[in-house]
Amino acid sequence: MKELGLYIHIPFCESKCYYCDFISYPNKRNFIEIYVNYLIKEIKMQSEKLKNYKLKTVFIGGGTPSSIDAKYIYKILEEVYKEFNTTFLEEITIEANPNTIDENKLKLYKKSNINRISLGLQSSDNNILKRIGRTHTKEVFLKNYKLISKYGFSNINIDIMFNLPKQTLYEVEKTINFVTKLDVKHISFYSLKLEEGTPFFDKYKDDKSSLPSEDLEREMYHKGIELLKNKNFHQYEISNFHKKNYKCKHNLLYWKVKPYLGVGIGAHSNLFNERWGNEINFTNYFKALDNNRLPIFQSERIDKNMEMSEYVILGLRLNEGIDKRVFYKRFNVNIEKIYKSQIKKFEREGLLNNFNNRIKLTERGRDISNRVFMELLT
Structure with a gap:
């Protein structure tokens, strides 16, 4: 049987960060329950043609999956276990913002067999967090990181960003030193990219004076690599670092061009020598599934x-x-x-x-x- 990765898109969040160009909606919380029901229908429809695949990884991304009631995550994964061959399932990741985690959610994540949590810290400097539109603080992050550890989640990824407005090299070093003192198994270390359609793009496209220079951006990257290496993190991809045996298995499927299925609004798939993306708004997504049609927005054959x-x-x-x-x-x-x-x-x-x-x-x-x-x- 062939290996398969499954990506599940949860397009809800509490508020949109100023740099974010992902398909996410902060003001559509009344859609959550109906969206989950349609998502489950898509999972059923897709699984029918994937009986000869074994699921290796599941990644629940967004948006902010942890911003919705954990009962919905449980319900979605229950459907995945029912419809797919999960005998060889190794890794189930959920993305989380530090201020949307609580004990009840963690209990249900455990019950759902989630075994990896990806936490978006970005910076340990509260002024920077405010500047980029994050809603948590360093203190909230630390409190909920400890809560996650208390509930037995040992495979934790932390997202860190550099090249942020008015950010200094010292602030990048401080964040990395803060994170590496924790028992973290994986770190993603990303440079800010100005994406069209975001508040940051509009603000900085013509005046980049508040952003680090190109030389400073490279210095931040090299310093990050050096500090992480000194703390026994192994770089295995341009932006990703792991403690021994803790690479992100789901992302490796992408990087090695293995088959993956994406379900939910805007999710992308690469299967059967074809690449496709789903509808990017609720109306079209729901309408397709109402007509018992997969909600595919665009597709292309891969030669x-x-x-x-x-x-x-x-x-x-x-x-x-x-x-x-x-x-x-x-x-x-x-x-x-x-x-x-x-x-x-x-x-x-x-x-x-x-x-x-x-x-x-x-x-x-x-x-x-x-x-x-x-x-x-x-």
Whole structure:
């Protein structure tokens, strides 16, 4: 049986952060119950054609899944266990904001067999948190982190952001030092990207003087890598670090271009040599399911060349890079035959290492990875 990852989108949150471009609605809480019922219908419909797949991971994202009553999370996962082969299910993650966690939710998460919690701290500086539209404080985070640990959740990820408005290198160091004193198994370390349609994009697109310079942004990234390495966190992807044996298995399915199904508004899937995205508003999502039709908004067939490009770009995000033998086994062609000129060029420029059957980005290559990826696509 083939492995499958399942992503479940919960598009509700308490308030929208100023940098967030995810599909989420802070003012639609009256839709929660009806949305969950439609989501369950989609899960049933999708599962019918996936009987020869075994579920390896589940990731409940948003939005803020922890902002809704945990009984709905329990109900959704109950349906997943009923409809899918979960014999080999290894990891069930739920995203949470620190101020939306309580004992009752944690009890139901445990009962639902959730075994990984991803907490969005972003910064340990309360002024920065306020500046970026987060609704928690460092103190609330710490209180609820301890509560999560008390209920036996040992596999905890913390999200940290850098390159934030008026943020200094010292503040990034302070946040990392604060987090690494906790018994955290995984850290995601992201640079702020100005996404169109967000308040931050409108505010900073023409005047970036409040944002760190490009040089400072790189210094923050390198300092983060150094501090995390010194605390026994292993970098395994451009933005992700783990304690031994605690990589995020769900994200590895994405990066290794394994099959995954997304359910819910705006969720994306990659299955059956096809990639598709769901409807992005409630009306169209509900209408499709009312008509017993999958709520697909757009889709495209993935040919061999598209799959190879995606495999190479996502594979190079990983520190282990691409195993040339695995590439040949998957595509029946030598990677150096397809990307010969680009590989040679990037080797000369010190952006790629190519030895021992592996191709991977150098430290400098990771710094300008977007340029490498763009050239590989052309």
